[in-house]
Amino acid sequence: MAKVNKALFWSLFAAGGTLTAFVFPVLALIVLIAAHGNPPDIMAYDQIRGILANWFGKLVAFGIVSLALWHAAHRLRTALHGLGLRADGAVSVIGYGIALLGTILAIVYLLQI
Numbered sequence: 001m002a003k004v005n006k007a008l009f010w011s012l013f014a015a016g017g018t019l020t021a022f023v024f025p026v027l028a029l030i031v032l033i034a035a036h037g038n039p040p041d042i043m044a045y046d047q048i049r050g051i052l053a054n055w056f057g058k059l060v061a062f063g064i065v066s067l068a069l070w071h072a073a074h075r076l077r078t079a080l081h082g083l084g085l086r087a088d089g090a091v092s093v094i095g096y097g098i099a100l101l102g103t104i105l106a107i108v109y110l111l112q113i
Helices: 002-035 045-053 055-082 088-112
Strands: none
Touching: 002 055, 045 055, 055 088
């Protein structure tokens, strides 16, 4: 049973890391442009809401948020283990629990759009 769980979390970690590596620089650039003060019309609230109102936009946003959360949870778990925190069971439950909660909240909020 443990091997199945390990493969599942490892695949979510790998997919989240790959997706985050490709998407995060673009998202950071978009946020920097939006924070500059006068973003282009394509970044207006109505435009972004229109993208997220579409089922494909919701699916993409869900994938980005969810996989990034699972990647961060696994990365934090391995980092804490490397720093000497050997309570792997508690760290796993808390870290993956937060990732699961974030995934559920992403579903709930995206379905409200």
